[in-house]
Amino acid sequence: MHPVRVRSIHNRPQQQGPVVYWMHRELRAADNWALIHARELAAERGQPLCVVVCLARRFGLAACPHFAFLVHGLRETARALTTLGIPLALLRGEPGRAVPEFVRSVRAGLLLTDADPTRPKRQWLAEALPRLDLPVLEVDGRNIVPARAASDKREYMARTLRPKIQRLLPEFLDEFPVLPHQADAQTVPWTTPLPRPDWDALAREFGPPPAAFPPGEAAARARLGAFLAQGLPRYADDRNTPVAPAGSLLSPYLHFGQVSAQRVALSVLAARDIPPEARDGFLEQLIVRRELAENFCLHTPDYDTPAAFPAWARATLEKHSRDPRPHLASEAELLAGETPDPLWNAAQRQLLATGHMHGWLRMYWAKQVLLWSPDAATALERCLRLNDGLSLDGREVNGYAGLAWSIGGVHDRPWPERAVFGTVRSMTFSGARRKFDVAALVERWGGGRADRRQGKLP
Ligand SMILES: Cc1cc2nc3c(=O)[nH]c(=O)nc-3n(C[C@H](O)[C@H](O)[C@H](O)COP(=O)(O)OP(=O)(O)OC[C@H]3O[C@@H](n4cnc5c(N)ncnc54)[C@H](O)[C@@H]3O)c2cc1C
The missing domain is CATH 1.10.579.10 (DNA Cyclobutane Dipyrimidine Photolyase, subunit A, domain 3)
Known part of the structure; x- marks a missing residue:
């Protein structure tokens, strides 16, 4: 992984103990830079890795369908992690308190988490960090060019960010490494049993996911495949036509991290017989516009006022x-x-x-x-x-x-x-x-x- 994707956000002395990845934005097992880096660090240290997700009691204006989309998708991600030998612990409550408690209970030595400039996530971290006495690393797995590398200030418009992204893109738009199986994870004794999710109870609690968007990593890949075949070739002409639109409809999957934008970009570049204006038009939205939005929130604390x-x-x-x-x-x-x-x-x-x-x-x-x-x-x-x-x-x-x-x-x-x-x-x-x-x-x-x-x- 490119070292610029990761930064230390809590400088504490190195410690022995398991590596924990607090996943809250990039909710996927595939193509996830934070997971890849956490796995590498766990292997280097000879320590087990586990993923923890905390379902907050409230998240802004999110309603039941949003939580249902998240939970049903996460169930599939947990299965994929299990096949990699990586357990997923699911917590409920206030993440800023619940995650530090969990970290203490498993005597973790290192915590990694997803970078996210939105206010609720900043608040979670502001509450969590004073309760943590171990090093914490933040990984930007959302943006193809990490937001802090692309620009250190609020950009005026797409025209000013575009050349910066284009200059750095060849450095960052690379293929993901294969995540090796964590063979010893099950045998390493955790100091306390990990809280395992009761998926059926969660499904009952939040109800079915929205019919128009089946959740999960496999559904996201299926939607990407359908878009490459049907929408992308006519994207330049029909993107802005709300009747029979050519858009990918990937935004819910990208938002919940069920697919990586980098995977989408790599797939688009590998697709054959796509008119260049369709390909470039789509990548402009997926990369420049999407990363401009991140730049805006990262450098504008009152982004919603x-x-x-x-x-x-x-x-x-x-x-x-x-x-x-x-x-x-x-x-x-x-x-x-x-x-x-x-x-x-x-x-x-x-x-x-x-x-x-x-x-x-x-x-x-x-x-x-x-x-x-x-x-x-x-x-x-x-x-x-x-x-x-x-x-x-x-x-x-x-x-x-x-x-x-x-x-x-x-x-x-x-x-x-x-x-x-x-x-x-x-x-x-x-x-x-x-x-x-x-x-x-x-x-x-x-x-x-x-x-x-x-x-x-x-
Ligand atoms: C008033 C308003 C509200 C919006 N609210 C949201 C929102 O809540 N969530 C959201 O993801 N997008 C939002 N957008 C941006 C954009 O409209 C949607 O991302 C896009 O319509 C999603 O459909 P799609 O996945 O088919 O997009 P596609 O055209 O297939 O584009 C692919 C991806 O590129 C990104 N993208 C596309 N257009 C933009 C854009 N203008 N700015 C930033 N990224 C973009 C999205 O991640 C999108 O999924 C909003 C735009 C406006 C003007």
Whole structure:
């Protein structure tokens, strides 16, 4: 593994004892740099390795379908780890306390964990580190070019990050090594029995996973295979067409770490007969845009507030804050997808029914909420609750960057001035009609009763 992927976040004297990998973002056995590194360090030290996952009581606005997706996927990951001789311990409770207790109970000598700049994960670490008296390493297994290596500051836009990523990509876009079997793991006595998950009880507790997205590493690979065959060849032409879209639909799997973006990129590069503009267009989203979102959250502590917007956007939104709104939407209207705009309703109903909304619609959807809210702060807060609470891929840096782009001009530039938006880029119903068959989309999602399986927003 490239040494830049790993950094020490808790400098304590080296100790004897098992190696523990606290997995919370990259929830997979395959193609996982933190797991690979943990395995190497355990072998060097002649110590056993175990993986620990802690299911928090609450995670932001995550609801039952999100936990179900996680738990069902994790069950498969635990099986894959077992075949590698690596046990998985599952904890419940507050991770910042439960993980240090676990680490103490097994007398671990070294802890590794996933890098993640989002606030709940920062809080977990802030609580955990003072309770830990062993070295802790953080591994960036999410980004192909590790976020801290790509840039040490908040990038202005994709144009400024792209050359930095492109320069470093050959160094990092390499094949994963095969993870060797941990032959002696079962024979090394753990000081206490590891807490084994009761998967059936968890499945009953969280219910079935969302029908539109079967969870797990195998399902992610199947979806990738289908995309390479059917979506990727026409990605350049149809990516932004919400009717018969060409997108990969991999975002929930990427968000829960059930597939590695590096594996997706390697598979795309190995695919045959793909038009170069389709391949490059997809890699731009998967690598540059996705890693730009990580850069945004890593270097912007208030990434989910208007304080994260650039000064020009804050000023123009303030200047237009008293502009009359064409409509003031209520929370209930938004949640149910019952606004006066049939396209917006179709987008919201797709989200309610499937836990997913097409990428182009997401931009339009967030911008209309700005138009119908008393101010930008309220619009952002409403979109965050809807996106994080209903989208399977929500609570993700891509979402925070996408909302900040749509409402607050982050990673964008000023556009001609309009009511309410000021110089933040606007999107209109008539613009959508020129782009794709709006009536077909409305017929697909807008006619029927919304499926509320995703549950109510908290
Ligand atoms: C308002 C708004 C909210 C969004 N919320 C989320 C969210 O909660 N979670 C999420 O993963 N993405 C979010 N996005 C980004 C993007 O819309 C989705 O990643 C994409 O639509 C997912 O569908 P896909 O997997 O078919 O994408 P594809 O087009 O197949 O792209 C492949 C992967 O590249 C990444 N990607 C694609 N577009 C972007 C982008 N614009 N920014 C960053 N990464 C990107 C995603 O990981 C995606 O799965 C949001 C965008 C906007 C404008």
